Structures are given as structure tokens and as C-alpha cells.
Amino acid sequence: MNQSLSPALRDVLIGLAHFDKSRDTEVRSALHGLEPADWGRLFELAGTHRVLANLSRIVADMADAPAPSKYLARLLLMMLKQHAAMRRWESQTTVAALRAEGINPVVLKGYVLGTECYPEFYLRETVDLDLLIERDLLDRAGAALESQGFTRSQFVPATGELESLSDARIEGYRNELQHLGEFTRLSETGAALTIDLHFRLSTVFDHQEPDTQLFLVNTVDYPDGGYRKLMPELFVAHLAYHAWWDTQALTNVRKGFDLRLFQYSDILLAFQTWGLKCEPVLEWARRANVFEATNWALWMTSELFGGLEGDGALDRELASQVDSRFTDRWLQRGTDTPIGQWDRPGPSRIFDMHRGAQATAMIVEWLDRHTKRGDVLTWVERN
Template identity: 30%
Template sequence: MGARALLEVLRSWPESARGEVPQDVDALVHAAARHGLAGFVQHAVGRSEWALGEAVRTQLRREALAQAARGMRVKALLLRSLDALASVGVVPVLLKGYGLALRLYPEPLQRATTDVDLLVVDAEVAAASRALVGLGLRPLGEKEAAHAREHEHHLTFTGAAGMVELHFRALVGYGQALEARVLLAQAEEAVLEGRRVRYLRAEDELVYLALHASNHLLQRLAWLFDLKLLVLAHPGLDWGRVVEVARGTAFPHLAWYALEAARRLMGAPVPEAVLAALAPPLWQRRMAAHFFSAERLLGTELMLHKPTWVAAKLLLAPRLLPMARYTVRRLREDGLTALRVR
């Protein structure tokens, strides 16, 4: 029941969790850390009626501080990356991560982030790549980069300072791609610590975050909580545009999976009419209820079982044939990689 208490904290927000202290509070702390929300849970529990024991409060504080330390490291790399891209005239869209937490959470380091995600137009990829390499980050090899440009949505740059994912598509998943042109055209200018940045328009960002969460089978509850916070932060959200944007992608089912789960588990105020407009066939809704139950998501069950993960991807795919082709290609690539490792 302690892990279930995490859902109670997230569902109650922005009100405080009430009632008796959960019996297995260690499970609450573990679940909060697993789902990237230790810092937020520490904040929320501090406002609640729950009186946790000293040992549990110490454990939660330790997890929150560790998460914040990782977040500060990512933030430092983000700021360096923005400076480097600005030097070549590139102002990226910030996806997820610190930029999202800064706008939605009481404190940005309350949400875990592990890397920097930047979205640029295709014509800016070469200049942005050189700028990131100038920071001492290591790019993909020539063959890997060519493969990523054809089949994936980002190039990866890694180094002692961390990892930057330079996105040139919004998303590739379930064997299909979401190009970035329309989203970038509507992106809005902003400033982050004196640096020019851009963010997706609220309706576009909601769809993007929902697609991203479903592409990863909702295995981090922070992704669903992000959706709730984004909706709460924009009471004037144009839901008609949300439906239009989601339907304009190859992934309307994916938007439904995440928005439905955010409403059911987090209490996100997503209108029923929006879910009805995006709903997949009844059999896929039943599959989603099976794979995305509270218990399975709390335990990140799909992440821990690769065969079940593959089955879920196939069964929940908006279109089976592209997903089947994608699965075969990935299995073949994974097999070749395993052989090279041996």
C-alpha cells in the first residue's frame, strides 16, 4: 500500500494528501525515487497531514538530494549547450527535462532529469552538432549517425559532463515518425537564465508529452504527472487544437493512452469528449487497461520484462504493419550488436 500512496499524493495535488500515514512508507519512498519524483514527494508530504518517522524522512530527503544533484549537473550542461548553440545562431526548443520542470513544478529540481533534449530544424543540425562537439561531447560514429538520421529522432552527444540528445524529429515510435516542422512553427520564445530558448505551444506540448510517455509505455509516473501539471497550468487550453494536433500525427492512439491514464490515475482534468475523440478501438482500450493498470505502472512491470514489452508495443500500435517491421528491424540490429559484443 505504500507504493499506492504515491498515486494518492499525485492525485491529490495541488491539495495535500490526507488520511492515515501509509503502512509501508519505505515503499512510498522507493516508488517516488523509481518514478523520478522523490523531490516533489518530499515537498508534497511536507505539506500533508502525514507524520513520517525520522528514518523515513531521512531516506526521502537523501533520495531528493541525490535527484537534485543529478538535476543540477544536467542543468549546467543545458546552460553550456544553449551558449554553444547561441554562438552559431541556433535557438532550440527545450523538450521535457529542466525547462519543463521549471515551468510546472514548485521547484525545478523536484522532477528527475537525466539528459538534455534540444529540438532544432533539420537545417540547423550540422551547426548545432559542431557546437556540441566543441563542448567536448563525443558524437555518434559516422555509421551510427547515418542510421540515426534515417531511422531515429535524435543524435546523441556524450561526455564527462553528461548527455545531450539533439532532436531533428519530434518523435519516432511504433514504426512511424512525427516530423517537427509544424510543432516548431508554433513554438514560443522564452528566456532561461538570460538565454533565449523556445518552448512548444501548450497544446502541442501536451500532445508531444503524451506521445513520448506512451512511446515508453508510461513506465515513469512523472510523465503522467507532467500532463496533469501542464493542464492545470493552462486553464484556457484549446482542447479542440489538442485533438486536431493529435489526429494530425500518426499516433492519436498514443495520445489517448497517456491522457486517459493521467485522468484515471492522477486526476488530470482531461475532458471526456477529448478522450472520446482520440479513443482507439475497444479491444485496444481493453489492452491498455490491462497493461496500464495502477499496479503494473507502479512496479514498472513492462520495463522489467522484454517479451511483455514487445507484446504491448505490438498490441497497442496505431498501425500493426509499421510496428511489426520496426520490431523485426530492431531485433535484427540487437542481434547483430550482441554478436559484435561477443
């Protein structure tokens, strides 16, 4: 059974996801329409959709917000600003260190968006730094990061410590996933900075495979930021592909990480900042072999926020077809054959808090069909 959010909560989240300070009065008005019991749920959802910094900014200055929510907002705002300042400095120094070694990576996603597209850097919440580099520079880049104190490890929140990656996991990252096994370093404050060195932009399981070389050769330098980025149209195409990528896994759906507002906020703000139009973005996406994912993500953004410039160029029927298909790349080791079909479109499904149950049911039904037919899954365990 589908369980959608109340209209009041949806209005607040959509308002926050615009990241437009001129809409603050509108968001405050929507906040006034919440029931007392809605406030805790709102902060939880804002965290999932990565609009928590914007929510905290607005609520911290609301004279008539519930006292506990105002206190929480002020505490979160201080922490998020401090975290963002540290992350920005560490990212800058890491990129500068690589450039000093003759490696000029392409900076992807959050760091660029926070620097160029969001009203303030801290409003674009990030968890790592994604870098795209040429394949023949991988070993040099990894060595450069290790000389800066990074190790092949992951952060364990329960202990606050780093845990080394096994050789099997490192091999799996390189051979199957999008990047080298993660490079992580703890700061003096105990926070972790993780660097993902990408040498392709898809896993080996995805039927939509971006032309990584096309992305690599169509880049521009940010004049004052000391970094290289994808040209705007391809930058958005990559954002779009990644948004689609996140929808194709049960683990993401169950956590609510398959459809998150910030990913469409990224596209909206990139369009606004760089003066983009849908048709040129789609043309570049077709050349880069990510047309279906890009058309779908632009459609999602247009539906959620009330239109993108030139969205008449979108193939809405194709977008709906792409949107309805559910696959699980980790179970199927592919994304070309759907496990099942969603019962509602993405712009509505994003607010369906029980969509994980439907995804689980689709997986169970898929497994049941195979086992009754006599098919056998073979597992190879890794450390």
C-alpha cells in the same frame, strides 16, 4: 498472475504525482497508513515513477516518519537539489552557446516543465536535455556541442567514465532513431550531461509518425528563459506521443519504464499551468499525426488523476483499443501489428508489478507462432 500494489501505496504515489503542495497533508495521512515494510518499497517505486524528489521533500519534514526513511529523504533531497541546480545551469549555458552560433533549438520536455510547470525545478527529475532542431542545422549543432566539450559517448555508471559510441551505433542513431548519437560531457562533480539532438520525433519503426515540420514551425519563445519551446497544445501532444512510445518495448515493460506516473504528471501540470483543454489539444494532435497516442495519454491522465479540463472530448473507446495493444518496435521493427493484448487497462496496469512477465509471455508466444510456421529471423550484428 497479476500482483498489484496495496491501496495505501497507490494512494501515496498518486498523491505525490500531483506535485501539488496543497495536498501535502493528504499525502502525509496516506504515509501514516503504510506498514513498516512498505517504506523501502515506496522509495524504490518513487524512483521508478520519478516522484522521488517530491517524496523526499515531504518525508524530510515529517516528525513521525521512520528514522531511517527520514534520514534517507534528507540525504536524497540534498542530492536531488544539487543535481537539479547543476543540470539547470548546464542546460542554460548549452542552449545559450548554441544560440550564439545562430542555432535556436526547440527545448523539449523536462527542462521546460521544470522551469514553467512544476512548483520547483528540482521536482521534475531529468536525465538529459532534449533539443529539436532543423535537419539542415544538425552538423553545425553537433560541432557547436563538441566545441563545448561534448563527445559522442555514453556514461557508464559502473566506472563513472564516458564510453565512445561506435560508428555503427552513431549511424543507427541517425538513420533509425529519433536523434543524433548522444553528446555527453562530464561536469566537474563527475555527473554527466547528455544532449539529444532530435531532427524527428519518432523512430523509423513507428506507425504513428509525428509531423516534425508542423512541430518546428509552431513554437513560441519563453520571455525570460532564453529558449524556444513548442506551443502548449503541441508540447502536450509531444509528451503524449512519447508516453505512448515508451509502452511499445519489452525492455521498458520489464524495467517498469513503460508506464510511469511522472509522464502523466507532466500532462496534468501542463494543462493546469497553461490553461489547456482537451479538445484543442486533440485538434492539434490530429494535425500533427499523433491523435491516437494523444487521445490515449490524455485518457490515462484523466483516469489517474480524476479528470482533465474538457475530457468529455476524449474518444475513450479508441483509447482503450490503443491501450490494449502491445508491440515491440525493436524486435518487430514496427508498431502497427500487435504481438498481443494486455489483460487489464493502463490505469490499473501501471500498478501491476508483474506486467513484465505478461509482456515476456506475449513475446514468447509470438515467436513460437512464427517459428512453428517456418519463419526465420535474420540478425545483423553491430559493434
